[in-house]
Amino acid sequence: MPVAQSRRSGAPGIADVAKLAGVSVTTVSRVLNAPEQVSERRRAGVLAAIDELGYRPNGAARALASGRQRMVGVLTGNTTRYGFSTTIHGIEEAARRRNMLVTITVVESDDPAHIRSAVDLVLGQPLSGVVGLEFDRMVSLALAQLPASMPAVAASLTGTNSSGLPRVYIDDELGARLATLHLLDQGHATVHHLAADYPTPSGSGRTYGYLRALAERGVRVPDVVPTGWDPLEARSAALEFLGDDVTALFCFNDDIAMGAISALRQQGRRVPEDVSVVGFDDMPLSTVWAPALTSVRMDFQRLGRTTFDLLCSQLDGTGRTGAAEAGGAPVLAKELPPSLIVRDSTAPPAALR
Amino acid sequence: MPVAQSRRSGAPGIADVAKLAGVSVTTVSRVLNAPEQVSERRRAGVLAAIDELGYRPNGAARALASGRQRMVGVLTGNTTRYGFSTTIHGIEEAARRRNMLVTITVVESDDPAHIRSAVDLVLGQPLSGVVGLEFDRMVSLALAQLPASMPAVAASLTGTNSSGLPRVYIDDELGARLATLHLLDQGHATVHHLAADYPTPSGSGRTYGYLRALAERGVRVPDVVPTGWDPLEARSAALEFLGDDVTALFCFNDDIAMGAISALRQQGRRVPEDVSVVGFDDMPLSTVWAPALTSVRMDFQRLGRTTFDLLCSQLDGTGRTGAAEAGGAPVLAKELPPSLIVRDSTAPPAALR
C-alpha cells in the first residue's frame, strides 16, 4: 500500500520516509550522509522505506542546507572541435570518478552581452567551482568576471594566460616550435603557415611559436595565411594564397592540414615530395590520412582530467599552500608537454634529395 | 563602504540587498522575477543595491523555493564522437537560447552498476527534465530507470526506441538503405559492410538497413565485418577481412570508411575504380578526403535542437495533448530525414565501364 505523500511535487520526501520507517527525519538524513552513525537495525529499516517509496533526496534542498554542491561548471568557447571536446571528456571522466556532475556553458563570442549572459547562467546554478577552457579570449573575459568567492581554475594552452587563475596547460608555442624546427631541420629554406583565428590573440601560441622559430634560425618570414576552422575554408585559403615557392607548410591544426593537403593535391603537388605538411593536435584520423600526417600530439584528455583534479585540490584547500608560500608567484601552474609525431607528410625538400 | 553581510558563505544575500535598498525582501525578489510589478523608483534602488553588493541569487534556494529549475540533464554514452558531440551541441545551443543550462552525464557501459550510478547522479541534481541520446542500449536502460515524474525525451536513430519516451529521430535504417541501394544501382553485384558495435543492438539500424536492402534486391549477402570505432581498427579489420571480390563497401560511419580506404590504398586498390566506398554521418572532413567521400548526411545538430524543444513542450504541458488524444499511440515521435550525399568515392564497377 502506498503511503500518503505530503509534498507538493507528488514525490515522496524525507518526512515520508521517516514516518514509514518509524524514525526521525534526522536519522533518515544520517542514513543518507553518514550511515556508519546509525545502528544497523534502523539503517535497514530506513533503506527499506526508501526503496519502497522510491525516495530520492531533493538536490536543491541538499545543496541549500549543506552548502556543498556536487556540480562543477565548464566554461568554454566550443564543444565540438577536437581539442575542446576531448578536454571536456577528460573533465567529465574525472568528475564522474568523484561522483560529481559537469555542466557546460558556452561563451558565444567576446561580445560583452554574451560574456555577461554566460557568467549569469553559471552563477545562477549551485556550483562547487568552475573550470574554464581558456583556449580563447572570450573565456578569459568570462573567467575574469567570476567573483573571487567562486573557486575556479583554467585549462590553457599557454603558461601565462590572462585570467591569472591556477591552471594546467600544454604549451602551444612549444609545440609550434617543435613542428617548425622539424621542417627547417629537414632542410627547407623556410616554412609557410596557415593560421586559424589570426591575428586575434587566441591564435597566438601556435602562430607565435612558429614565428619565433623562424626568427631564431634567421630564415625568411613569409606572410601568415589566415583561414577559418573548417577544412573547406583551409582548402580555399591554400588554393588562393599558397604560391609555387612553398615547400614546407605548418598548419594550425589537423583539420586545416587536411584541407591544405586537399588543395595541394588538386594542384597536382605531391605531399611530401613537393611540399611537406605538419598538422597540430594529432587527431585519430591523422594516422589513416594519406599520407599519414606528421602532427603535434596534445593530450587534451589528460589536460581535462588534470585541470579537474586541480580544482578539487583548490576546493579541499590543499591547493592554496603553494600560492601562500610563493609570495611573488601567487598562482599555481602545471605544464603538460606537447610532442611531435613524425609520420609520412614531411620529408627533405626535393632539391636536397 | 561595504555593508555587513550576514550569510555564512560570505556572499551577500537577498536580505542584505533589501536592507541597503530600504525595501522588503519580497520587493527584491519581485525585482528579480517580475520587475513590472515594482514601481520604477524602487526598482532602480534595488538594482543599484544589487550592483553595489555584487549580489547573485542563490540557485539552490531559488530552485527549492520555486520548484522550477533552469537545468536539463543530458544522458549519453559518449561525448566526443561526431554524432554525439554534434547532437549535444544542438541541445546546448537550444538550451542557451532559453536561458537554460545543460548538464552532461555519461553512462559508461550497460553494467547495471554504471546505469544505476548515472541515474543516481542525474536525479541527485535539481533538473527540470532530461534528454537521453538514445543511440545505444545503455542509455535506453538508464532512461527506463527514471521515475515517471521526471520529464524525459529521447534523441534517437530509430522510430521505435526501447525506452518508449517521446522522441525525435533520424532513421539510421533508411540512411543505410539509401547508401546500399545507391551502390547496387551503380551495378555492383553485392555490397560488403564494415560494422561497428555489431551484433549488439546499438549497431542495428545501419546494419539492418543494409541487410534489408540486399534482401530486397535478392543479391548475395556477404558476412558482416565487425570493427571498433577507431579508424585504425577499421583499417585492420579491412586488411584482414576484405577479400579481392569486394567491389562495393558500405561503412558504419565516416571514420570507419576512412580507415577502410586507407587499407585499400595500402593494398594497392583504388577508390572508386576498384572499390566503391560509402560512409555515414557526413563529417566535415569527408569533403576534403581523397577521394571526396560519398556519405549519408545526418543533421545531428538539428536533432539536438529539436529534441530539446520537444522536452520544453512537454514541460509546458503542451506536448501531452497528442498522447492523450491518440489513445493507442501514447508517444510522440518526430522524424528528421537522412540524405545521401554522392561524391567521388563511388562509381560503377570496373566490369561495367
Place this chain on the structure above:
DNA sequence: CTGAAAGCGCTTACAG
C-alpha cells in the same frame, strides 16, 4: 545511537 528544532536563501500566497 537518536531526535527536536533551527536554519540554509529564496518564493509566494495572502492581506493590505
Place this chain on the structure above:
DNA sequence: CTGAAAGCGCTTACAG
C-alpha cells in the same frame, strides 16, 4: 504597488 510570514526539503549543531 508593497510587506510580514510561511514554507520549499533538506542538514546540522545541540542535547540527551
